[in-house]
Amino acid sequence: MHSFPEHLLKGHANFMDGRYVREKDRYRELAASGQTPSTMIIACCDSRAAPEMIFDAEPGSMFVLRNVANLVPTYQPDGGQHGTSAAIEFAVKALEIANIVVMGHGRCGGIKAALNPDHSPLDAGDFIGKWMSMLGELPGQLGTNSMMTASEQQTALERISIRNSIGNLRTFPYVADLEASGKLAVHGAWFDISTGELWVMNGDSGDFVRPEL
Amino acid sequence: MHSFPEHLLKGHANFMDGRYVREKDRYRELAASGQTPSTMIIACCDSRAAPEMIFDAEPGSMFVLRNVANLVPTYQPDGGQHGTSAAIEFAVKALEIANIVVMGHGRCGGIKAALNPDHSPLDAGDFIGKWMSMLGELPGQLGTNSMMTASEQQTALERISIRNSIGNLRTFPYVADLEASGKLAVHGAWFDISTGELWVMNGDSGDFVRPEL
Amino acid sequence: MHSFPEHLLKGHANFMDGRYVREKDRYRELAASGQTPSTMIIACCDSRAAPEMIFDAEPGSMFVLRNVANLVPTYQPDGGQHGTSAAIEFAVKALEIANIVVMGHGRCGGIKAALNPDHSPLDAGDFIGKWMSMLGELPGQLGTNSMMTASEQQTALERISIRNSIGNLRTFPYVADLEASGKLAVHGAWFDISTGELWVMNGDSGDFVRPEL
Amino acid sequence: MHSFPEHLLKGHANFMDGRYVREKDRYRELAASGQTPSTMIIACCDSRAAPEMIFDAEPGSMFVLRNVANLVPTYQPDGGQHGTSAAIEFAVKALEIANIVVMGHGRCGGIKAALNPDHSPLDAGDFIGKWMSMLGELPGQLGTNSMMTASEQQTALERISIRNSIGNLRTFPYVADLEASGKLAVHGAWFDISTGELWVMNGDSGDFVRPEL
Numbered sequence: 001m002h003s004f005p006e007h008l009l010k011g012h013a014n015f016m017d018g019r020y021v022r023e024k025d026r027y028r029e030l031a032a033s034g035q036t037p038s039t040m041i042i043a044c045c046d047s048r049a050a051p052e053m054i055f056d057a058e059p060g061s062m063f064v065l066r067n068v069a070n071l072v073p074t075y076q077p078d079g080g081q082h083g084t085s086a087a088i089e090f091a092v093k094a095l096e097i098a099n100i101v102v103m104g105h106g107r108c109g110g111i112k113a114a115l116n117p118d119h120s121p122l123d124a125g126d127f128i129g130k131w132m133s134m135l136g137e138l139p140g141q142l143g144t145n146s147m148m149t150a151s152e153q154q155t156a157l158e159r160i161s162i163r164n165s166i167g168n169l170r171t172f173p174y175v176a177d178l179e180a181s182g183k184l185a186v187h188g189a190w191f192d193i194s195t196g197e198l199w200v201m202n203g204d205s206g207d208f209v210r211p212e213l
Numbered sequence: 214m215h216s217f218p219e220h221l222l223k224g225h226a227n228f229m230d231g232r233y234v235r236e237k238d239r240y241r242e243l244a245a246s247g248q249t250p251s252t253m254i255i256a257c258c259d260s261r262a263a264p265e266m267i268f269d270a271e272p273g274s275m276f277v278l279r280n281v282a283n284l285v286p287t288y289q290p291d292g293g294q295h296g297t298s299a300a301i302e303f304a305v306k307a308l309e310i311a312n313i314v315v316m317g318h319g320r321c322g323g324i325k326a327a328l329n330p331d332h333s334p335l336d337a338g339d340f341i342g343k344w345m346s347m348l349g350e351l352p353g354q355l356g357t358n359s360m361m362t363a364s365e366q367q368t369a370l371e372r373i374s375i376r377n378s379i380g381n382l383r384t385f386p387y388v389a390d391l392e393a394s395g396k397l398a399v400h401g402a403w404f405d406i407s408t409g410e411l412w413v414m415n416g417d418s419g420d421f422v423r424p425e426l
Numbered sequence: 427m428h429s430f431p432e433h434l435l436k437g438h439a440n441f442m443d444g445r446y447v448r449e450k451d452r453y454r455e456l457a458a459s460g461q462t463p464s465t466m467i468i469a470c471c472d473s474r475a476a477p478e479m480i481f482d483a484e485p486g487s488m489f490v491l492r493n494v495a496n497l498v499p500t501y502q503p504d505g506g507q508h509g510t511s512a513a514i515e516f517a518v519k520a521l522e523i524a525n526i527v528v529m530g531h532g533r534c535g536g537i538k539a540a541l542n543p544d545h546s547p548l549d550a551g552d553f554i555g556k557w558m559s560m561l562g563e564l565p566g567q568l569g570t571n572s573m574m575t576a577s578e579q580q581t582a583l584e585r586i587s588i589r590n591s592i593g594n595l596r597t598f599p600y601v602a603d604l605e606a607s608g609k610l611a612v613h614g615a616w617f618d619i620s621t622g623e624l625w626v627m628n629g630d631s632g633d634f635v636r637p638e639l
Numbered sequence: 640m641h642s643f644p645e646h647l648l649k650g651h652a653n654f655m656d657g658r659y660v661r662e663k664d665r666y667r668e669l670a671a672s673g674q675t676p677s678t679m680i681i682a683c684c685d686s687r688a689a690p691e692m693i694f695d696a697e698p699g700s701m702f703v704l705r706n707v708a709n710l711v712p713t714y715q716p717d718g719g720q721h722g723t724s725a726a727i728e729f730a731v732k733a734l735e736i737a738n739i740v741v742m743g744h745g746r747c748g749g750i751k752a753a754l755n756p757d758h759s760p761l762d763a764g765d766f767i768g769k770w771m772s773m774l775g776e777l778p779g780q781l782g783t784n785s786m787m788t789a790s791e792q793q794t795a796l797e798r799i800s801i802r803n804s805i806g807n808l809r810t811f812p813y814v815a816d817l818e819a820s821g822k823l824a825v826h827g828a829w830f831d832i833s834t835g836e837l838w839v840m841n842g843d844s845g846d847f848v849r850p851e852l
Binding site: 004005007008009011012014015016018019020024027028030031032034035037038039040045046047048050052053054055056057059060061062063064065066067068071073077079080081082083084085086087088089090091093094095099101106107109110113126127128130131132133134185187189192193194195196197198200211 | 217218220221222224225227228229231232233237240241243244245247248250251252253258259260261263265266267268269270272273274275276277278279280281284286290292293294295296297298299300301302303304306307308312314319320322323326339340341343344345346347398400402405406407408409410411413424
Binding site for chain 4: 438510532623
């Protein structure tokens with residue numbers, strides 16, 4: 001067998017000597033009383049876009065689902081095993097969170113694969129191809145727009161996909177109901193890895209702007 | 214529309230003034246050259262068990278999938294949209310990561326729901342019920358063992374589930390092949406929210422021990 | 427007759443008491459020796475995007491053409507009166523400038539009119555309609571992309587149009603020749619009125635980035 | 640590819656640290672509400688005669704067209720692409736500006752070329768020659784007046800040309816109509832690069848005088 005990765009053991013030792021020392025009481029309390037996060041973040045697996053880093057989060061503050069390209073499917077209660085839908089259900093019904101944020105990011109490998117199905121290192125018949133097919137016709141429609149650079153198309157699809165996921169989120173009856181009654185708010189955000197900037201979606205127009213400016 | 218959560222905006226401002234200032238060069242490089250994480254972590258959505266916190270991780274170092282109860286399904290190339298499988302495929306085939314760590318944690322709400330299907334706030338017919346059904350007969354078998362306390366049963370199932378997920382991981386042909394050739398290693402870990410301790414799985418016996426002791 | 431606008435007379439008095447006092451020698455020298463600007467800027471008439479403000483320019487440093495939406499036509503030596511082409515010719519052949527910058531900006535009224543020919547306050551049969559028709563099929567192709575918000579489409583077309591103008595610039599034989607011999611460089615830029623930021627075009631990819639970040 | 644001119648990047652940095660800091664609120668407001676300039680300036684591309692400098696203008700206050708020698712053609716709705724006419728139409732019909740100022744200046748290269756068609760570095764068959772041919776017989780008529788020095792002829796033609804452009808402006812039906820109804824005023828001005836003085840045209844006589852004296 002392989003031994004546990006040394007960099008993870010060292011990282012955990014840093015955690016024990018640093019954050020845990022400072023936040024011991026909080027961890028004890030979170031273990032004893034259970035979690036009560038106010039916010040669910042639906043983010044990408046990308047190693048460069050961890051929500052807890054980007055939002056300088058405290059333990060216990062955000063319930064975080066991460067899948068490839070931060071996609072949300074439509075509500076499909078067909079008896080299948082839907083991991084993303086299960087997490088949404090748990091967050092909304094069991095944890096009664098007040099906010100759901102769908103957070104995309106620049107240079108997303110999943111979005112890039114969706115835009116370049118033929119030149120991807122991944123076969124479109126594989127899981128990634130099927131997973132990204134959740135975007136339906138969106139990548140193809142955008143891809144025909146040859147006036148935009150590859151990078152511009154990528155950013156555009158990253159944002160289109162966030163809006164699409166938010167639309168899909170609202171097909172969950174309890175999400176729609178709670179949002180209508182003002183108990184739940186749904187948000188979009190996009191993280192720029194290079195500049196560190198957070199672009200926040202305007203809920204009315206769907207546009208992304210930097211709130212700090 | 215609702216405005217973007219204030220605590221997230223404030224947290225991001227902290228990030229920009231803190232971590233981003235210190236690691237600006239790293240973020241620039243990660244954006245320009247792409248991600249090359251050596252490790253994939255499959256973890257739970259739980260707000261108290263963020264891998265980046267527990268491993269004091271640097272940006273770019275870990276590709277992180279998070280679903281409810283850190284479950285991995287078996288390899289099912291049936292044309293459906295499998296988010297967890299897509300992330301595994303992306304990590305192994307596109308990113309060529311060297312390690313996969315399935316990390317569970319104590320007091321997991323998903324595991325608790327699996328152990329208490331009738332007393333859960335969640336209907337077994339909902340997404341959570343279906344999702345946790347990935348554990349098959351395991352919760353039921355354990356539940357008949359009335360000699361263990363509820364807490365002991367929970368910890369036991371959390372670890373059983375990690376071993377089960379690792380077994381399922383090995384049904385992916387490329388995972389099995391790469392592991393056999395020594396290019397990929399698969400690990401298990403369990404995080405204790407209360408004490409901050411990391412328990413690491415012994416690959417031969419399946420036991421969980423604290424490596425720092 | 428109407429008297430000369432008071433705000434202009436007052437502004438000129440400020441100029442005489444301020445900038446002219448400080449730069450009297452420069453103005454005298456510029457008058458005596460003629461202009462030798464190193465750069466031509468092709469910009470929009472928009473009152474919010476004056477190149478001299480944005481680049482904090484000194485008198486004599488930039489030769490500035492401004493038309494609606496900073497458009498450049500293709501080389502059409504048909505004997506007609508082409509104001510933009512005449513300015514380019516004057517800058518390149520008489521002034522021997524070293525750089526041409528096509529600078530667009532956000533919220534451009536001309537681009538907006540091109541995207542909304544039916545809802546514009548201006549009749550498509552008027553001069554504006556004809557002028558913006560220089561973009562040919564570009565607005566129509568982009569406008570069919572209903573996945574992007576109106577604001578996203580506008581920004582996209584502003585940048586597409588800059589790349590289109592740069593392509594048209596290169597149909598001028600002397601521009602192409604001098605660029606090939608390294609004596610002339612052609613650049614693109616986009617100004618964000620709200621944030622004051624300058625986005626500079628990457629000559630290879632056509633993408634726009636903020637160089638100051 | 641060539642990198643973006645360093646002097647422009649530096650100038651923009653000065654803008655961000657200076658004017659933008661002082662006028663941030665104004666830029667934000669101008670971006671949000673759109674431009675509402677009261678005045679259109681038709682000026683020359685010359686690097687020494689930027690209207691915003693000469694009138695110490697604030698962002699948003701003047702809509703500025705700049706072409707070689709600040710010429711205005713007659714109204715020619717022939718379906719061609721007329722950049723100057725498009726800008727006039729946009730200013731008058733879309734922005735509903737209250738003043739149009741045709742501003743010439745001393746030592747104008749375009750006017751000089753028109754006076755010296757044979758000794759110009761520019762072939763009369765090129766764009767500049769065609770563009771300046773908008774002045775028709777005016778340069779030729781003046782050139783036969785051998786009693787005036789070359790410098791006197793130049794200044795004379797600069798002013799003749801301004802009056803000519805104003806006459807052409809009035810061939811636009813909406814300009815004539817709005818001027819008749821008192822909603823639009825048309826002005827002439829001439830800038831002396833050497834002394835910084837502004838000479839303003841008397842609308843009745845056509846003479847240019849210095850209003851500050």
